[in-house]
Amino acid sequence: MEIVMSGIAKAFGTNQVLRDVSITLKEGEVHALMGENGAGKSTLMNILTGIHKADAGKITIDGVERTFPNPREAELNGVAFIHQELNIWPNLTLLENLYLMRPKRNKFGMLDKKAMLEEAQNTCRELGIELPLTTEAGLCSVGHQQMAEILRILMLDAKVVIMDEPTAALTERETATLFKMMRKMKARGVAIVYISHRMEEVFSECDTITVMRDGHTIITKPTAEISVDEVVRHMVGRSIDEFYPARTTTPGEVVMSVDNLKPEGFDNEISFSLRKGEILGVAGLMGAGRTEIMRAIFGVDKHNGGTVTVNGSVLNCKKPEDAIKAGIAFITENRKSEGLILDFSIGSNITLPNLGDICPSHVLDKG
Ligand SMILES: Nc1ncnc2c1ncn2[C@@H]1O[C@H](COP(=O)(O)OP(=O)(O)OP(=O)(O)O)[C@@H](O)[C@H]1O
Ligand SMILES: [Mg+2]
Structure with a gap:
């Protein structure tokens, strides 16, 4: 054909x-x-x-x-x-x-x-x-x-x-x-x-x-x-x-440090730190645990030991809400099923993570 x-x-x-x-x-x-x-x-x-x-x-x-x-x-x-x-x-x-x-x-x-x-x-x-x-x-x-x-x-x-x-x-x-x-x-x-x-x-x-x-x-x-x-x-x-223009930014002080974090189901402990103004790439094959580390940091999944420190205070994220409060945002791997509610409007999706700010008295302020 x-x-x-x-x-x-x-x-x-x-x-x-x-x-x-x-x-x-x-x-x-x-x-x-x-x-x-x-x-x-x-x-x-x-x-x-x-x-x-x-x-x-x-x-x-x-x-x-x-x-x-x-x-x-x-x-x-x-x-x-x-x-x-x-x-x-x-x-x-x-x-x-x-x-x-x-x-x-x-x-x-x-x-x-x-x-x-x-x-x-x-x-x-x-x-x-x-x-x-x-x-x-x-x-x-x-x-x-x-x-x-x-x-x-x-x-x-x-x-x-x-x-x-x-x-x-x-x-x-x-x-x-x-x-x-x-x-x-x-x-x-x-x-x-x-x-x-x-x-x-x-x-x-x-x-x-x-x-x-x-x-x-x-x-x-x-x-x-x-x-x-x-x-x-x-x-x-x-x-x-x-295509790869020269970098002009210099990363500043450490804002987040992950120490000996052990995502559930993984044997190895993971440590790294992230600086202000820095983009940190995490590479690895499928199954290496890249997604799992991020999910553990964000409180989606449990972890067995290790700490996440943001701006000097140790976080105890039990659920994504805690991570959001600490100023962490997470764009998921499968956005269609985990990152968006597809039958909500774009506006509703955008405001979901901080509903508290737009419904001060428990009533949504649509305006
Ligand atoms: N159904 C749609 N309605 C409106 N705009 C669309 C639709 N589908 C694609 N576009 C727009 O058309 C353009 C081309 O998109 P397309 O998905 O074909 O690109 P692509 O070459 O496949 O990119 P990628 O490598 O990111 O997959 C983009 O600007 C996209 O926003
Ligand atoms: Mg495409």
């Missing part, structure tokens, strides 16, 4: 996201789609799969002009999309999520759970991945949820597979498995769109690179004929010596 998108334009209100974007997806080719945050990569793929409608431009599939009315129709026609954000039903098991759109039934028309479980287990075994298939998705790690979504798409036998930042939540091993699966699909002639900010992955796994900027496709080149520097230069639209 060959897909040609040409002259695609799309605006959201006054935000002209895509002006003139063209891309060709070929059988058996892994095509990297790159661009800075907000460049319109996801939007372009949303247009291809019928989530959004383009304002202008043309899509042809094997030479015939065609648009999909919705993602389901795209999927039925072999164009599948693994989204950047998790799209999983948290109250269904991973297995139920895998088969939700195409359940297996027995001869009486009843759901054949046994057959589904067997097939899913076999596929996992073949691919060398371990998934808690019968656990509710909402109780699984983000990595397992993401792997299940990838698996669901792979089991569809699609002709074109779009992967939007698929490795963001995967472990090194899961990432290696994904690449193995991608190579298998490629050999079968599947066209893959690979959206990622990770240069290493793009350069090792992709055949072609397209860079988008300011609503245009700036360049499309075989990976072998382009360098990392060139890609970055096209992404940011200026030379890369400015």
Whole structure:
């Protein structure tokens, strides 16, 4: 299946996201789609799969002009999309999520759970991945949820597979498995769109690179004929010596110090200190405990020993409210489920952490 998108334009209100974007997806080719945050990569793929409608431009599939009315129709026609954000039903098991759109039934028309479980287990075994298939998705790690979504798409036998930042939540091993699966699909002639900010992955796994900027496709080149520097230069639209501008701030005195903190379920004690005006990066693989340290500091989870000191006083955060009072804010890993109440307005969400300030006499002061 060959897909040609040409002259695609799309605006959201006054935000002209895509002006003139063209891309060709070929059988058996892994095509990297790159661009800075907000460049319109996801939007372009949303247009291809019928989530959004383009304002202008043309899509042809094997030479015939065609648009999909919705993602389901795209999927039925072999164009599948693994989204950047998790799209999983948290109250269904991973297995139920895998088969939700195409359940297996027995001869009486009843759901054949046994057959589904067997097939899913076999596929996992073949691919060398371990998934808690019968656990509710909402109780699984983000990595397992993401792997299940990838698996669901792979089991569809699609002709074109779009992967939007698929490795963001995967472990090194899961990432290696994904690449193995991608190579298998490629050999079968599947066209893959690979959206990622990770240069290493793009350069090792992709055949072609397209860079988008300011609503245009700036360049499309075989990976072998382009360098990392060139890609970055096209992404940011200026030379890369400015990509990491020289720092002008000098961090001040220590404002927070974490000493021998032991998040629940971890054997190692963690210590670090944070200074005024400093951005401290915490690196590590999935499962290394990065999220857990932060959750323990913020009082979401318990910890077994250790102290957190802020501005000289030792904190005893038992719940997030205590941490907020101490002036700590936390932006969660899974913002859709832990960071926001999606059916509240933006205003209500913003004011939630400090309701006390806007309802002095226990009545909300909406003004
Ligand atoms: N449904 C929507 N309604 C309004 N604006 C949108 C919508 N979807 C995307 N946008 C806007 O379109 C622009 C492009 O967003 P898009 O998500 O396509 O970028 P992206 O290249 O995928 O970025 P990232 O690398 O951060 O995923 C952004 O300014 C975004 O705010
Ligand atoms: Mg995106």
